Amino acid sequence: MKVEICKLSEVAPGESRKIELEGRAPIALFNVEGSLYCTDDTCTHGGASLTEDGYLLDETVECSWHGGTFDVRTGEPTGAPCTERLKTYKVEIENDTVYAVLE
Numbered sequence: 001m002k003v004e005i006c007k008l009s010e011v012a013p014g015e016s017r018k019i020e021l022e023g024r025a026p027i028a029l030f031n032v033e034g035s036l037y038c039t040d041d042t043c044t045h046g047g048a049s050l051t052e053d054g055y056l057l058d059e060t061v062e063c064s065w066h067g068g069t070f071d072v073r074t075g076e077p078t079g080a081p082c083t084e085r086l087k088t089y090k091v092e093i094e095n096d097t098v099y100a101v102l103e
Helices: none
Strands: 002-007 016-019 027-032 035-040 054-057 060-063 069-071 077-079 088-094 097-101
Touching: 002 016, 002 027, 027 097
Parallel strands: none
Antiparallel strands: 002 097, 016 027, 027 035, 035 088, 054 060, 060 069, 069 077, 088 097
């Protein structure tokens, strides 16, 4: 299922955005130097919102609750205490509109 999530101009490089979708957990959109990546928004360790409670530095998002980190490109955990990967989603851009392909 392809879902419109925002306009490209609404998420600048180095920024992230929480996307609330009806009937499912929130997802996160990250802009890493002009490349967009989409993952689940909830930390797999402590349940914090990675966009509201986290910090994006290059391709790594850090959860502020316990300091765990993830690579937003792959969803893989890159720092303890996180051990479970984030689900990732394909991003498509058409004109100025950003879509996530959800499974």
